[in-house]
Amino acid sequence: MEPDDKPRRAGTAKKIFLVAMVCVLAAAGGAFAAVAPGLANAALESEAGSASRSAPGIASPVVAPVTLDVAPADGAKQVNPAAPVSVKVGNGRIESVTLTSTAGDAVQGTFANDGSSWTAAEPLKFNTEYSYTYVVTDGAGRETSTTRAFNTVSSTHEADAAIYPLDGMKVGVGQPLQVIFSEPVLNRAEVEKAIKITSSAGQTGAFHWFSDTMVRYRPEAFWAANSTVTMDMQLFGVDLGNGQIANFNKKVNVNFGDKKVAIADAAAHTFTLSVNDQVVKTLPVSMGDQRFPSARGYAVLMEKNRYDHFRAASIGLKPGDPAYYGEVDVEYAIRLTLSGAYIHQALESAFPFIGNTNVSHGCIGFAPDGAAWVFNNMTTGDVVQIINTDGDYAAHEDGYGDWNIPWAEYDN
Structure with missing residues (x-):
């Protein structure tokens, strides 16, 4: 009977070996026994239809969570209209972005080729509320839509400026460039x-602040005759201080005539x-x-009026x-100072x-023919130097007294 026992023992050993192998595999990775189709008769769950995984498994890949960098922040107040407006995504892709004011004005933007970022392509408006919606997908194609809101700098903190000379003007070589902020x-x-x-003649100059609101610019010597100067002001969004934000960019071309x-x-x-x-x-x-001596020094012609009224x-x-x-009433009046010094035709009594x-x-009075000749042959920006007078210098800001300021002081 001994020979008959050997086959039974061999078959039993094989069964024991198979059971042992299954136990070893289960002990090595319990997930395998649960999800392997051949052993558990179940299909793999769709990654796109599940929650994002943060740890790897034997059979299921990990979808890294999407990271976002969005500016401005949700609920931000008094945002500078020139500040960057952008969405940047990591481990995902931006599908769409809508940035719209409460008035319905849409702000256009540009996407990176790989969909990793969107940036506004135009500045915002002052004193405006914006709605900011962006849609992103993660590595498994799951889509998330988010809406934020923010507002920009209010009108009370919006600063403008008056610029002189105006664009395209032709003036004399003594005319400083002037910006007066609001x-x-x-x-x-x-x-x-x-x-x-920039100057077509290659001249450089310096800024000089006459007050907290007025700045002027001139070269060390008069502007070159028949040159052109361009003043390119990229001031939109510049913080002037105390939360006041400039609201403009402007380019001005000024033409200078003969040196007079x-x-x-x-x-x-x-x-x-x-x-x-x-x-x-x-x-x-x-x-x-003697009582009203003419002011000494340089004066720049400010404006011309064929007729004017003096009081x-x-x-x-x-x-x-x-x-x-x-x-x-006077004729051929050309203003030299804001306080009332003029070139003009003298009164008949004079x-x-x-x-x-x-x-x-304090004015410079001419006979009728002389006054007419000066009026017709000189223009705003031309220069008069007054000498041999007992008068003091006019205040530098009383007109364009820039040329009475030593260069070392002006360029400071």
Whole structure:
């Protein structure tokens, strides 16, 4: 009977071996026994239809969680309209982005080729609420839509500026470039950095702040005759300080004419005009008297009026004062200072004193033909240098007194 026992023992050994192998596999990876189709009769679950996995398994891949970098932050207030607006994604792809104001204006943007980022392609508006919706998919194709909201800098913190000369103007070589801001500027260096000035003659210059709101720019010497200067102001979004944000970019081209510089001599009672450093005309004048001497130094012609109306009260004179002249109409008026110094045709009562005695209230008075000639041959930005007068310099900001400031002081 012994031979019959051997086959039974061999078969039993095989069964025991198979059972042992299954146990070993189960012990080595319990997941295998649960998900392997041949052993558990179950299909693999779809990764796209399941929650993201954060740890690897034997048979199921891991979908890395999507990472997002979105600007501005949800609920952000007083966002600078020039600030970057973007969505950046890691471990996923951006499918769509919609950025719209409450007024319904859509902001266009550009996508990276691989869908990893979106960036607004145009600036935002001031004082505006925006809705910001973006749709992203992860590595398994699952889609997530998110909506955020933010608003931009309010109108109370929006700063504008007035610029002179205006674009395309032709002016004289003494004309400084001027920007007057609607709000005080604390971050002056940031403003200067945002203004690029180039001259066709290769001239460079310097900024000089006359106040917290007014800055001017000029070269060390007068602008080159018949040159062009471009002032490119990329100020949109620049923080002026105290939360005030500039709201404009602007490019201005200024054309300069011939170099015209006149010398008004209070002692000689003459006005001599040179064009491109060549004397072309000398005319007799009457200038400020002893009580109202003409201001010394350089003055830049500010504006021209064929007819103007002068009032004695504007310079502090009252009835009863021997110098009081009431209100008078004058011809060929060219302003030299904001406080009231002019080139103009003298009043008829002053005609006998032209060329020999100073009788004006600080102005430069001409005979009719002389006043007409100057009016027709000089323009805003041209220069008058007043010499041999007892008057002091006019305040630098009382007109364009820039040329009376030493260069070392101006460029500071």
